[in-house]
Amino acid sequence: MRNKELFERAQLTTPGGVNSPVRAFRSVGGTPRFITRAEGPYFWDAEGKRYIDYIGSWGPAIVGHAHPAVVKAVQTAATLGLSFGAPTEGEILMAEEICKLVPSIEQVRLVSSGTEATMSALRLARGATGRDKIIKFEGCYHGHADALLVKAGSGLLTLGNPSSSGVPADFTKHTLVLDYNNAQQLEDTFKAMGDQIACVIVEPVAGNMNLIKATPEFLNTMRRLCTEYGSVLIFDEVMCGFRVALGGAQSLYNIKPDLTALGKVIGGGLPVAAFGGRADLMAHMAPLGGVYQAGTLSGNPVAVAAGLTTLKLIQADGFYTSLSAQTAKLAQGLTQIAQQAGVSFCADSIGGMFGLYFADQVPASYAAMMQTDKDQFNRLFHAMLDGGVYLAPSAFEAGFVSAQHDDAIIAATLDIARTAFAQY
Numbered sequence: 001m002r003n004k005e006l007f008e009r010a011q012l013t014t015p016g017g018v019n020s021p022v023r024a025f026r027s028v029g030g031t032p033r034f035i036t037r038a039e040g041p042y043f044w045d046a047e048g049k050r051y052i053d054y055i056g057s058w059g060p061a062i063v064g065h066a067h068p069a070v071v072k073a074v075q076t077a078a079t080l081g082l083s084f085g086a087p088t089e090g091e092i093l094m095a096e097e098i099c100k101l102v103p104s105i106e107q108v109r110l111v112s113s114g115t116e117a118t119m120s121a122l123r124l125a126r127g128a129t130g131r132d133k134i135i136k137f138e139g140c141y142h143g144h145a146d147a148l149l150v151k152a153g154s155g156l157l158t159l160g161n162p163s164s165s166g167v168p169a170d171f172t173k174h175t176l177v178l179d180y181n182n183a184q185q186l187e188d189t190f191k192a193m194g195d196q197i198a199c200v201i202v203e204p205v206a207g208n209m210n211l212i213k214a215t216p217e218f219l220n221t222m223r224r225l226c227t228e229y230g231s232v233l234i235f236d237e238v239m240c241g242f243r244v245a246l247g248g249a250q251s252l253y254n255i256k257p258d259l260t261a262l263g264k265v266i267g268g269g270l271p272v273a274a275f276g277g278r279a280d281l282m283a284h285m286a287p288l289g290g291v292y293q294a295g296t297l298s299g300n301p302v303a304v305a306a307g308l309t310t311l312k313l314i315q316a317d318g319f320y321t322s323l324s325a326q327t328a329k330l331a332q333g334l335t336q337i338a339q340q341a342g343v344s345f346c347a348d349s350i351g352g353m354f355g356l357y358f359a360d361q362v363p364a365s366y367a368a369m370m371q372t373d374k375d376q377f378n379r380l381f382h383a384m385l386d387g388g389v390y391l392a393p394s395a396f397e398a399g400f401v402s403a404q405h406d407d408a409i410i411a412a413t414l415d416i417a418r419t420a421f422a423q424y
């Protein structure tokens with residue numbers, strides 16, 4: 001009963017008992033697990049129960065939890081001082097590493113969260129182009145800046161409505177919300193108002209409406225239109241960067257965005273995020289240019305130590321080949337088990353990210369994703385949780401595999417899934 005007690009107590013001093021909404025299990029129901037420690041592919045809750053973890057802190061734990069090299073780097077950095085508010089060599093090393101691994105990034109600025117990264121990239125795009133309008137896609141999440149908490153309006157080409165209370169409609173009136181993977185709609189929008197569009201921001205592999213991959217046609221059209229109309233193309237790779245491939249989704253699709261937002265993996269579990277791209281654009285940032293952005297803890301030395309060590313570890317030979325293979329094994333295994341049980345289910349994966357869908361076909365848009373069977377997912381979630389497997393507590397989130405999810409871990413997961421699907 002310890003989880004339940006903690007949850008009740010948490011709700012007295014914290015809204016909903018959690019510091020980020022999805023952790024509250026609202027979507028799946030039941031009691032959130034309070035985590036006490038994590039190691040490799042596992043974490044343990046307050047009742048001492050062990051889970052195979054498939055959220056990996058929502059992506060950062062790509063080398064596994066509490067990797068000895070990362071922990072050691074953090075310990076060493078911490079003894080040298082926690083924060084200086086003045087530059088360090090570690091930040092240079094981090095920037096050099098990011099620029100080396102993601103060639104479209106010529107210059108980069110470190111921040112502390114993905115929300116800051118996308119918000120700042122947006123401001124930069126507007127500052128550099130002198131335009132106000134931005135395009136985002138339904139179902140993509142870019143953090144919780146006002147201009148990005150927007151859902152589609154009622155008609156095509158209508159401006160978006162705030163998706164959160166507290167966001168004035170005035171603040172979102174420049175945000176156009178279009179359908180993911182709809183190249184024609186994007187084309188029509190640019191035709192109508194391309195010269196007013198500061199930027200297009202997209203998750204090139206979407207991971208916040210479950211996993212949905214962009215089609216090459218969609219991203220190629222986006223790249224072409226942005227170039228043609230002088231709009232800035234922003235890839236939000238906060239989730240998929242260093243997760244689907246060493247060079248991010250842009251390396252898989254072979255597309256060079258003008259700006260990229262990074263986060264999650266690059267902090268290795270501590271708060272580091274970044275935005276960067278073309279040097280001529282980045283030159284608009286203060287102190288060189290007029291686009292203001294700053295942060296007391298930006299490039300924090302302890303966080304950078306964790307991030308930098310993680311970025312080194314993911315460059316090991318065969319790291320992504322193996323990560324992708326393990327993730328695919330999980331997705332294919334689950335699909336096979338579900339189909340044998342006669343359940344309408346499919347799964348997809350890319351790099352170390354996977355999606356589970358109670359549908360016959362992998363969805364390609366937010367609307368298609370909304371058609372999948374949420375109740376069936378919730379049943380699976382709880383059956384797996386009881387069996388000791390922690391999936392994302394929502395049908396609309398992606399899952400994550402780490403380098404520590406070896407064959408035995410995947411096999412153990414599939415055994416538990418077999419029991420779960422047998423009850424359908």
Ligand SMILES: *Cc1c(COP(=O)(O)O)cnc(C)c1O
Pocket residue numbers: 112113114115116118141142143144203207208236237238239240263264273
């Ligand atoms: C997680 C995420 C963000 C927000 O990052 P935070 O660090 O939670 O602020 C932005 N964009 C994408 C694609 C994300 O997955």
